[in-house]
Amino acid sequence: MSAKGDLMLAWAVDPLTRERGESGGAVTALLTFALREGIVDAVVGVKKGADIYDARPVLITDPHEVMETAGSILGGTLLLSKLFGKYLKGVKDLKIAAALKGCDVMGVYEQAKRKQLNLENVLMIGLNCGGATTPSTLRRIMSEVFEVDPNSVIKESMYKGHLQIKYDGQEKDISIPKLEDAGYGRRSNCRRCKMKIPRQADLACGQWGVREEMVGKATFVEVCSQRGAELINGALEAGIIGSMIADASCIKARKRREEATLNLADEWRKKDFAPLSSSRERLKIMIEETSRCIKCYTCVEVCPVLFNSVGPYITAFPGKVPPEFAFHLLRYAHVADSCIDCGQCEELCPMDIPNALFMHAIEADLEDLYGYHAGEDMSRPSLAIMDEPDV
Numbered sequence: 008m009s010a011k012g013d014l015m016l017a018w019a020v021d022p023l024t025r026e027r028g029e030s031g032g033a034v035t036a037l038l039t040f041a042l043r044e045g046i047v048d049a050v051v052g053v054k055k056g057a058d059i060y061d062a063r064p065v066l067i068t069d070p071h072e073v074m075e076t077a078g079s080i081l082g083g084t085l086l087l088s089k090l091f092g093k094y095l096k097g098v099k100d101l102k103i104a105a106a107l108k109g110c111d112v113m114g115v116y117e118q119a120k121r122k123q124l125n126l127e128n129v130l131m132i133g134l135n136c137g138g139a140t141t142p143s144t145l146r147r148i149m150s151e152v153f154e155v156d157p158n159s160v161i162k163e164s165m166y167k168g169h170l171q172i173k174y175d176g177q178e179k180d181i182s183i184p185k186l187e188d189a190g191y192g193r194r195s196n197c198r199r200c201k202m203k204i205p206r207q208a209d210l211a212c213g214q215w216g217v218r219e220e221m222v223g224k225a226t227f228v229e230v231c232s233q234r235g236a237e238l239i240n241g242a243l244e245a246g247i248i249g250s251m252i253a254d255a256s257c258i259k260a261r262k263r264r265e266e267a268t269l270n271l272a273d274e275w276r277k278k279d280f281a282p283l284s285s286s287r288e289r290l291k292i293m294i295e296e297t298s299r300c301i302k303c304y305t306c307v308e309v310c311p312v313l314f315n316s317v318g319p320y321i322t323a324f325p326g327k328v329p330p331e332f333a334f335h336l337l338r339y340a341h342v343a344d345s346c347i348d349c350g351q352c353e354e355l356c357p358m359d360i361p362n363a364l365f366m367h368a369i370e371a372d373l374e375d376l377y378g379y380h381a382g383e384d385m386s387r388p389s390l391a392i393m394d395e396p397d398v
């Protein structure tokens with residue numbers, strides 16, 4: 008019997024799920040099992056759209072369709088957790104299971120503590136995440152770095168700090184630091200992200216720590232909650248997944264990988280925050296950059312902390328474009344201590360304003376001052392002034 012804290016290697020027993028799923032298909036098999044057994048009403052996932060650069064969110068109620076979400080999409084920069092709050096009414100009347108990256112899981116917690124989402128109704132299969140790249144950057148990497156037609160690429164993945172691609176029956180790879188030094192690579196918020204293994208989910212799954220001969224054939228699973236243990240036990244008893252205990256060398260390799268990514272994130276934080284180090288200089292840069300704002304409200308609408316507050320922003324700042332700097336000051340005041348550095352407000356800003364960088368820099372300072380870590384658990388933000396309507 009598996010229990011909270013267990014570390015194992017797992018894989019799908021069904022050969023098709025093993026073949027189509029990432030790293031042996033354990034995550035796809037667990038999601039299918041949860042839906043088929045009625046543990047949840049629906050699975051929320053991401054499937055490939057028109058091509059490998061097009062990530063589409065889907066709500067699935069037929070267990071046979073879960074397979075459509077198998078495999079990873081590197082250009083998938085969606086924040087799923089925001090969709091739970093925005094389009095599924097905070098999953099207050101619907102039990103869902105989802106495979107979630109660290110920022111998704113953090114978004115779930117930040118919404119749950121604002122009573123915008125029912126945490127009990129989200130079965131979270133956390134995914135280790137080294138970072139995501141925007142679809143447009145990914146296309147440029149294919150053509151400018153690999154010198155390959157982006158439309159001929161059928162698979163991209165990150166493994167051991169390398170970006171690997173498959174196209175026209177051939178393979179190529181390049182180290183991520185080399186890519187990033189050349190100005191390509193992951194989104195800047197991803198480079199600073201330290202939620203690489205989301206242990207506040209029910210399970211934390213990924214390929215880090217899978218022994219060499221099993222790479223691509225098994226997933227390293229950390230059981231993080233009683234609910235996660237029950238899911239694993241049910242799937243094992245039903246013969247849906249196979250498993251073996253992770254040995255010391257696997258655990259050590261995973262730890263090494265995690266530490267390397269955390270160290271790299273620290274280096275990027277230093278690099279990115281350095282120009283914002285003095286408060287006077289920071290303010291100057293913020294005022295200058297945000298003066299391009301066309302007040303489209305996207306940064307409010309897409310934020311997992313703010314998405315329910317668009318109305319007050321419209322009322323508070325009528326008419327004027329660009330808006331007064333107070334528009335941005337209000338966002339900083341509302342979100343800064345709870346920013347999960349998901350990058351949405353920056354990636355989707357039509358004026359390329361580095362919104363996430365500014366917010367994350369303030370959040371990091373507040374974290375140092377007050378010790379509050381956004382998105383890690385249900386503890387309340389240090390500077391919380393929260394609207395808490397009854398659920």
Ligand code: SF4
Pocket residue numbers: 108109110111136137138139196197198200201202203348349350
């Ligand atoms: Fe992954 Fe973190 Fe980027 Fe989210 S912010 S996609 S968890 S690296």
Ligand code: SF4
Pocket residue numbers: 299300301302303304305306307352355356357358359360362
């Ligand atoms: Fe302004 Fe960009 Fe926010 Fe739109 S997304 S309101 S342009 S900062």
Ligand code: SF4
Pocket residue numbers: 306309310311312313342345346347348349350351352353362363366367
């Ligand atoms: Fe994400 Fe931006 Fe909101 Fe921070 S402020 S949580 S980076 S959308």
